[in-house]
Amino acid sequence: MTILQGIHCPVERADFPLLARNPGLIYFDNAATAQKPACVLDAERAYYETANANVHRAAHRLAVAATEAFEGARATVARFLNATNPDEIVFTRGTTEAINLVAQSWGRAQLRAGDEILLTELDHHANIVPWQLLAQQTGAVIRAVRVLADGTLDLAHFHELLSPRTRLVGCTLASNAIGTMPPVAQIIAAAHAQGAKVLLDAAQAVAHQVVDVQKLGADFCVFSGHKVYGPTGIGALWCRCEILEAMPPWQGGGEMIDQVSFAGSTFAPAPTRFEAGTPPIAQAVGLAAALDWLMAQDRNAIALHENGLRDRLEAGLGAIPGVQVFGTAPDKVPLTAMTFTQAHPYDVAQFLDARDIAVRVGSHCAQPLLAALGVPALLRVSFAAYNTPEEVDRFLAALPEILELLA
Amino acid sequence: MTALNRETVANRLNAVVGWEGKSRLLVQLAQDLPAFPDAQRIDANRVAGCESRVWLLLDWQDGKLQMAATSDSRVVQGLLALVFACYHGQTAVDVLALDFEGWLTELGLSRFLSASRGSGLRAIVARIRNAALAVSIRPLT
Ligand SMILES: Cc1ncc(COP(=O)(O)O)c(C=O)c1O
Numbered sequence: 001m002t003i004l005q006g007i008h009c010p011v012e013r014a015d016f017p018l019l020a021r022n023p024g025l026i027y028f029d030n031a032a033t034a035q036k037p038a039c040v041l042d043a044e045r046a047y048y049e050t051a052n053a054n055v056h057r058a059a060h061r062l063a064v065a066a067t068e069a070f071e072g073a074r075a076t077v078a079r080f081l082n083a084t085n086p087d088e089i090v091f092t093r094g095t096t097e098a099i100n101l102v103a104q105s106w107g108r109a110q111l112r113a114g115d116e117i118l119l120t121e122l123d124h125h126a127n128i129v130p131w132q133l134l135a136q137q138t139g140a141v142i143r144a145v146r147v148l149a150d151g152t153l154d155l156a157h158f159h160e161l162l163s164p165r166t167r168l169v170g171c172t173l174a175s176n177a178i179g180t181m182p183p184v185a186q187i188i189a190a191a192h193a194q195g196a197k198v199l200l201d202a203a204q205a206v207a208h209q210v211v212d213v214q215k216l217g218a219d220f221c222v223f224s225g226h227k228v229y230g231p232t233g234i235g236a237l238w239c240r241c242e243i244l245e246a247m248p249p250w251q252g253g254g255e256m257i258d259q260v261s262f263a264g265s266t267f268a269p270a271p272t273r274f275e276a277g278t279p280p281i282a283q284a285v286g287l288a289a290a291l292d293w294l295m296a297q298d299r300n301a302i303a304l305h306e307n308g309l310r311d312r313l314e315a316g317l318g319a320i321p322g323v324q325v326f327g328t329a330p331d332k333v334p335l336t337a338m339t340f341t342q343a344h345p346y347d348v349a350q351f352l353d354a355r356d357i358a359v360r361v362g363s364h365c366a367q368p369l370l371a372a373l374g375v376p377a378l379l380r381v382s383f384a385a386y387n388t389p390e391e392v393d394r395f396l397a398a399l400p401e402i403l404e405l406l407a
Numbered sequence: 408m409t410a411l412n413r414e415t416v417a418n419r420l421n422a423v424v425g426w427e428g429k430s431r432l433l434v435q436l437a438q439d440l441p442a443f444p445d446a447q448r449i450d451a452n453r454v455a456g457c458e459s460r461v462w463l464l465l466d467w468q469d470g471k472l473q474m475a476a477t478s479d480s481r482v483v484q485g486l487l488a489l490v491f492a493c494y495h496g497q498t499a500v501d502v503l504a505l506d507f508e509g510w511l512t513e514l515g516l517s518r519f520l521s522a523s524r525g526s527g528l529r530a531i532v533a534r535i536r537n538a539a540l541a542v543s544i545r546p547l548t
Contacts, residue, residue, distance in 0.1 A: 344480035346458050346524075347434075354427035362458065377458070405431060406481050 010301045011385045017041065019386060026357040026391045031176050031204060031335050031382035033226045036290065040230060043289035044282045055281055056255060056272070070281050073288035074271075077236050080291040081221065082212040088244060090271040091279055094235035095203040096126040098222035099170075101237055101274060102199055103130040105250040106220075107168070113139030115167045118196070120145040120153055121372045122175040122182060125365040127201045131170060140167070147372050151175070151327035153182045159190065166196040173205035177364035177378060178327025179310075179335045181205070188218050197243070203227055207294075207384065208303060208333050213238050225283065229384075230290030234283035237274075244270040251276040302385045306334035309383045309392050316396035322403055326373055335382035337364075343406035345379035351402040357395055411439050411492040413510070420514045429516060433485025440488045443477035454534060457527030459483045465538045471496050472539070476531070486519060486528055494535050502539035507532050 013019050015037045019027070027035060047069055053062035055070045071086070078086040092098040111117075117131045121144055128142075135142050143161045146154040162169070169191040174181045184200060191198045199220040202211045206228045213221050220243075224235040239247070249256055249267050253276035258266040267273045313336050317323045322341040339345055349361040360380045363370045370376065381395065416436065423432050447464055454461040459480035466473040474495045476487040493507055508520055508529075519525060 344459055344482075347480050347482045350430060350482055351427065354425075354430055376460075406434060 008390070009386050009388050010305045011037075011297060013386050015039070016386055022356075024356050026387075026394060028381040028383065028387065028391070028395070029358045029360045030207070030384035030387070031227070031333075031380065032360050033232070034207060034229045034384050035386065036229055036231070036286075037293050039293050040286045040289045044231065044286040047282050047285040052282075054278055066281060069285050070279065073284035076288035076291050078238075080206075080211075080295060081236075081238050082214050083238050084214065085241060087269075087271055088238055088241050090237040090239065090244070090274045091284055092222075092235050092237055093233055093280070094224035094226070095124075095201060095222045096130075096224075098235055098237035099127055099199070099201070100130045101250055102220050102222075102239070103134040105247045105274065106197075106239075106243065107131070107134040107140075108137060108250075109248050111138040111140040111167055114165065115140045116161075116163065116165045117142045118145065118158075118161055118166050118169045118191075119143070120158075120171055120182065121147045121368050122151075122153060122178075122180055123170065123172050123366070123368075124176050124201065124203070125367070126203075127170050127172060127199075128368065131168075144368065147180070147369060149373075150329060151178045151180045151373070152329045153180070155183070155186070158187065162190055162194055162196070164194055166191065166194055168197050168199060170199045170201070172201040172203070173211065174208075174333040175327070175366065175369065176204045176335075177366040177369050177380065178329075178337045178373075179204075179332035180327055180329040181331040181333060183331075184216065184218070188216065192217075204333055208306060210299060219243055225287040225290065228287075228290060229294060231283045231286040234280050234287045236287075241270075244274075247274070249273050249276070253277045255279070297385070306383045306385065306387070309387055309389065310334040310336055312389055312392045313381060313395065316392070317399075320396070320400050320403070323399070326375060326378055333382075335380055337378040337380045339375055339378060340403060340406075343403055345377045347406050348379055348399070348402055351405065352395075352398060355394075355398050357398060411436070411488055411495070413492050416489060416492040417514060420516070426518065430482060430485075433488070434481045435485070436488040437481050437484035440477070440484060440491055441475065443475050447475070448477070454527070454530050456530040457483065458523060459527075461487070461527065461531065463531060463534060465535060467499075467542055470498050472499070472502060472535070474535070483524070483527070486524070487531070489514075489516075490528075490531055490535070499539040499543040502535060503543065 016035045017038055018035045051065035051069050053066040055067045058064045058067050074089050075086045077089045117140055131142055145158045148154050171187055188198045198218040200218045202221050202223040205211055206223045219240050221238040226232040256268050256273050256276040258268050324339050326337045345361045349359050352359055362377050423429055448462050452462045452464055454463050459478050461478045464475040472494055474491055478484045493505055494502055
């Protein structure tokens, strides 16, 4: 617990070099990407300084060390997600690549014309566009579950759209734009009862709650390292063993093969089969450091703290005229989306930036959601463990001044 | 209400320091932009590539550019006032000779060019320059 000059949060702010270098900065853009603790940067540096070599070509001691570091990182990701086996983890560039992998490998092998892919209006473009490409390639049809005005999913509509034709349900664990956490347990059970597979986009969930793939019981689960205090350029797909083993490769190259001849090639077993070329080794090591760091924290305390910041913010916003909050679902990750009756959210964001308060503004890669909510752009405040009530109060003090300036 | 020309705008902007001060002044300059006809707030007059909605009308009278513009963002409206100060009433030859980005940089506003707003601003200036090119290059008939 940091208690330094009235700064209260459940992690050591001093452990985050960027925050330490920018003492006046209020970083409220954590849903876009989180700041990194020093141990993540140190782990990448230590890897390069002590073990750098290419992996899976272990003819010398460094190559052995690199391979151990990389495969150790895979085991850490497995532990983080409570997967039964590290072989269920495929490293990817992030959430986006992981979903494209599932669409192009599993989807192309499995889907036929007329099969249905059921998505939701809460989903990020990363969980929409790869399926649209697959639909074009296979003749499969995409259906989208509506959101209600409060930002919750219309479950009656979900049950209406779900049918034996549904082959895959893709659903986010939490909306990056408005925070809604849909009732995935119910969605997974209903989907499985119809014989459909379920992909969970955990990009916005992993930093804020324990994501246990065994407990969730879905078939695919994906996330990005950079949103969970880890490096960019690395993320992971978890996929149930039986499914992953049967999936064909989607990218070809080195590492992913067994035998290659011009007559044809045979492929390595999963997960290596899905990791063509030299992987992001240092980034995997950095990700493992981030996950180890997070698992060593009191995650309940972090969740309480972050949700407390959101509640404090939303209570304060309620007292400022001309602010409308979007997404009032009871289950939300710690973020708040808003618009202003008298001011453009981009203008508000600019004046916040002038006071060194960083927020995100725009359609948040969720254009279908914003269209459904009937709003062209949202200003989003999103929290991480190192944010503080004092920062929320500074935001709440700045906002009315800015709104008056823009009125 | 002050005249929107390069000299007065530059004087006012040079008198304030800091990002917030300059942003505040932009919001004030937005009010000096001549009113935009409501009937022209149509998609055909929208400039694509801006984060906020921007409408732009360009016309030539006696060889001088007549410009009208508006936005639903006050800050962008302020930037449009700068564009207006630069280009309104200029000949096509002068329009093509003007370096808007260079001028913004002189005014200490280059941050608007690097932010995501820059691409919208460039799209607006590109429209104006293309209009000037179109009238200065006479087709061979
Ligand atoms: C819910 C959700 N899904 C997917 C993504 C895409 O993640 P990435 O860009 O790291 O691949 C994001 C990132 O903004 C997200 O918030």
